[in-house]
Amino acid sequence: MKKYSAFAIAREAFRQHTGWERAWARPEPKKKYDVIIVGAGGHGLATAYHLGKNYGITNVAVIEKGWLGGGNTGRNTTIIRSNYLQDSSAAIYEKARSLYETMSQDLNYNVMFSPRGVIMLAQTQSEIRGYQRTAHANALQGVKTEWISPQRVKELVPIMNIDGPRYPVLGGLYQARGGTARHDAVAWGYARACSDMGMDIIQQCEVTGVRTNLGKVVGVDTTKGPIDCDKLGMVVAGHASVLAQKAGFRLPIESVALQALVSEPIKPCMDVVVMANTVHGYMSQSDKGEMVIGGGTDGYNNYTQRGSFHHIEETVRALVETFPMIARLKMLRQWGGIVDVTGDRSPILSKTPVEGIFVNCGWGTGGFKAIPGSGWAMAELMAKGQSPLTEEFNMFRFREGKFIDESVAAGVAH
Amino acid sequence: MSTRLANAGRLVNKNKAVSFTFNGKNLRGFEGDTLASALLANDQMMVGRSFKYHRPRGVVASGAEEPNGLVNLGKDNTFEPNQRITTTELFDGLTATSQNHWPSLEFDVGVINTYFSRFMPAGFYYKMFIHPRPFWKHIYEPMIRQAAGLGKAPKDRDTDTYEHFNASFDVMVVGGGIAGLAAAHSAGQSGARVMLVEQTADWGGRAVVDMPSIDGKTAQDWVADTVQALENMPNVTIRLRTQGSGVYDHGYVLAYERLTDHAPENDGPRHRLWRIRAKQIVTATGAIERPLSFAGNDIPGVVLAAAVRDYAINFGVSVGDRTVVVTNNDDAYRTAITLKKAGLDIPAIIDARTSAEGDLIDEAKALGIRVEFGKGIAKVKGGKRVTGVAICNQAGEGAVIEEISCDCVAMSGGWSPVVHLWSHCGGKLIWDADQAMFRPDPEKPPLGADGAGFVVTAGVANGHLFTAEVIADGFAAGRSAAKAAGFKAKAAQAPMGEDAHEGPLAPVWLMPQGASHALRSKAWLDFQNDVKVSDVQLAAQEGYESVEHAKRYTTIGMATDQGKLSNINGLATLAKSLNAEIPNVGTTTFRPPYTPISMSVIAGVAKNELFQPIRKTPMSDWHTANGADYEPVGQWRRPYAYVRSGETVHDAVNREVVNTREKLGLLDASTLGKLVVKGPDAGKFLDMMYTNMMSNLAVGKCRYGLMCSENGFLSDDGVVARIDEDTWLCHTTTGGAERIHAWMEDWLQCEWWDWKVYVANVTEQWAQVAVVGPNARKVLEKLGGMDVSKETLPFMQWADGTLGGFDARVYRISFSGELSYEIAVPASQGRAFWDALLAAGEEFGAMPYGTEALHIMRAEKGFIMIGDETDGTVIPQDLNLQWAISKKKEDFLGKRAQERSHMADPNRWKLVGLETVDGSVIPDGAYAIAEGTNANGQRNTQGRVTSTYYSPTLKRGIAMGLVLHGPDRMGEVIEFNKVDGTTVQAKIVDQVFYDKDGEKQNV
């Protein structure tokens, strides 16, 4: 793989950019792989990447029904933070956040990780208590966060109205090294690195069946023919139920639409990410200048990648109230993705009832920020059979009543 | 230069001059101008700078598709960035400034990017700025952000008003061109309720510019007659300046009406959002002309051919004195003919087709215009405006044959139907190779609730480019939509249109066909985001082969015009690079809105005080007048404390606690949920709802009850009173009333639907006051009317009666540990009762207290609070509430869940009291630390604080918390963390800090 650098750019500039190679190859599937990952989104590609990088397992295929990075990886609002309450959540999200810090260098692909800070606003007494609890938990988890006053919130985000008549801002939980990254670049950077390690990324290839023998996986059937494997990782987010059904087991998840929108681009006016959970909205400004806005999920099972407009209304209303200056901006584009939500709204990274099949799903509305940590942990689970990072996230926890509930601290899982 | 023609345009009123400013310059236009036409009339050719390279940008289109003409409009409260000048109607006093440059539009240092553009190909961000790591955040990113971003950020609050209309129609027609008018007319004739919207201020679309003949009349007359006919139909609603913005599932349509943008002096809302349910939708949204991809096609003065015609005919404005027309189709000849007839120079028509025949070509030739077939533009000359073109063979590589001086290039690469609304909700497209366009596939419309198509498309939007077809298609679409909506079409003759004979176009995706890299890297596809032919080719070369990859890698189509001009050219370029067919490459997803709509109109009236409704108790005005510091609790606002002058909030809370403990406190408890549960099976039902037994509660008595979710976790608590044989009144938490009511209905309607139980939420029917403290009985006795003695009304009983003339229900319950009565009166009498209590209580030291004093007193007493001790993961057993869990019942909601292994785990943290060793207050949310770290390197913990307060009664910090094996560790000192890294020591104690034996409340 030819390195990307300012020097490479300069070199290519003088030969009309003819020397740039394909970022990833376009292979036909082999007959057999050690590991097949289904789903070339961020989580699937990161899993493959860490299988190769951490465990030297490179006879890997990543199979994608559409185009790589085309699901929720390319549809989310790109927020990265790890200020979670529960230990197991904080561990995997902080692992992810710390990997984001060096991802551009590790992948030799600028994913534009921008640790610009994330503030979660407290607008009720119970949110104050919830976030102070999170701050205390984070202090013991090695996650750097702080509780900040309304005045400090205003200093960090001058465009915010902290004295709204309905929900004045009472403070916030601030993670200075949280931020955003360029979502497509994360998928592309991983894809390039995986391809460089000799892994096959096979796009436009749908898995139509999962083949097992005596309770153990032996391969998959695809629209490009059957492919054998020793281990199979299912990393398909909203379609996890559909794929699990092909393997003969069920998952405790439901798929619903999550919507987002952007404004037209304006000059920089907000340097941090703000989440206002009482009013259900969050906003950041992209490097292009668009205000990137999201809210809560739609209510019903849905696979259409379209949502209902009244949720957009609710979100915009909340943010116009919190940031009055956006009133005169315009909504440029709205879109939706399908997120998979579990019974405790925390993810599943787990062995399954079928030997050799591992599942990574249920990230709900919060998957992007977890991508590198999820890939790291999933690779460990698949390579070694266990991982301290995935331990609590097993799919059998619901049977024992051992939930990982983040909503308890007035938090949401975005 | 661009200038105003002697013959005024059809839309402008030359007798009414309008003054406006652009970049501080005072300019004049006419009533009826758009900002774009007025700027052109003033020879303001350059109107902005592009996003990436800061290249000079001029107007390229005349409508909603314009990517370049974006300005900061207005100032202060009406300031708005990125306003599109082609859709901004001129008004007197309009103030506009251009965007994305520094220090000025004419001289922009950012233009340096254009000289380094060879170093900034598609995706260069991803390959650069990787080292050194900290530089990205501190140097590169701020630099990139500052360079990007177009318009300025507004600073002030928007003072205009906005509104929503809800409406339902049988047929919604989007687009007021001749197809839309014909569709609305034929649908209207069937009797269907029809709405027709047009985004511009003018009916008729292209027809009233190009003026074909319809039914023997001019298009102008036909349009005027049809609009008149529609206005006369009571079942038809028509609106100008109203854009069909989005189509959503089940026939939901958003329409965006701009009411006063063109006349800000008018009163009333600025924008209106129509939220429409339509049985059928007709998209008669026309088409957008495509640019041609040749070097220098982005220089100001290179304009779409039809737009040049629009400016001349509609506004009487010539974009240039000498216009070279470059085309691959006949339609652009109309521009040449129009300009020539207006007395302007047309040095040549450059037609990329090797040959063509048609009426328009003949007419152009007859006017003496030079027509060059098989030729293309090698490059446009000029910088901030066009100075000439170099002509080459279209089939070649760009060798220049001739240079022609000109100040305008009118280009046409064919037409792309506007398929956005068709596609928003899943309508599919087909590639029409003959016309080189994607058009709706009538076999695959968006599907509605019944699984049938609910959108039909008509006219140019359906791929028909000739008047006769367009108008017949519009008429037919209106009829079929009405029919699908359940109406019978009246027999009527479709309007007849007449057309000039035109030859076929020849697809041209690059000019010249074999253009060199140097030319391709100057041939723009996306003018705003600076994406060139070479960028899309590079994306393909690097493996970004999916149309979505190429879009995201190059940013083509991601600008504020969302690719209206660039999408088709871009994907044709991609297809060519991949050696693929265009339909196999496919399109990116069309998402609402069609053009950007204001955030304000989405929010509607719901802002400031109206953002969310505030629920108020009958005593609310008194609270506000008496220093209430409010906290939001659900939709309610409750006084946190009543702050007197000179007091801090903390002082006030302490005063309220002490006064209540020593004398008399009054709490507005009206917000507590009150649910009446009634019926022969009500007792059985409540036994399922609550963990404890409610069916055996005696009439006249009260019992504290717990509710769990089916997942076993505590969800609410409150006192239940048995009113009569088949009636119970259940109190819930303030935030819980609606939730618990819904919860009960859920079980009654969906599980035990044969049980005879009725539930009513009577929360707001009653005003409720807690009268608390040693003097509580005295004040009630003074009011008189009821025996509230210990004997007649003992603890945990209730009675109906009158107090001081008020109808009252008195509950002898206590959440503070004091002698306490909760008195409910009809809501209408709440304020009077509150005033009466205050007056009567004055001699007993009556003083209202807020929620914080309530919380402190309950904590001093060791009572749990839903939301503090519980967080959705706590079961009653964690809080040592086994006494409230019936052992006798076979079943209640949550019982099975609590049998799961983790719920029965003896290592679950349990509730205890906590007393700091130094008397300080443990910080809210602190964790009890344990030795060592876990497998993920996190510090181990053994508990956490759930409630922590300074107790003014005990004059020290007190707390409750959940601690591993807590109840077995009484007296042990454990450490709680602080966020600053230090710790605070606390002793594990009994959770009841005050009046352990309950003597105070039971007097």
Added chain:
Amino acid sequence: MLTLHCPNCGVHADETDLHAEGEAHLKRFASGSSDDDFHDYMFQRQNPKGVHFERWKHVYGCGKYFLAARCTATLEVFGTYSAQTHEPPQAIKDAITAKRPGWSWGDFS
């Protein structure tokens, strides 16, 4: 933006008047049931891409629950019916079969 016919009050209700209430026809398992049964009742959802049965509440209307048969891939509604039933009425099943031959969902087909 769905519209659903409320079989209780007869109103053709807009989504904004309704509240989605999750999967329909769950069989409740109470105290004493097996861990597997209870787990499935609480958490295991069909979540199909296709025919689905679900609960709705006409929350800003008559306040009553009803059930809907709907396709999660196209949002087509096959019919709505009373919440006071353990299985979809035959007419609803027939309506689905007409549109999606060979469908199945849980124990129903």
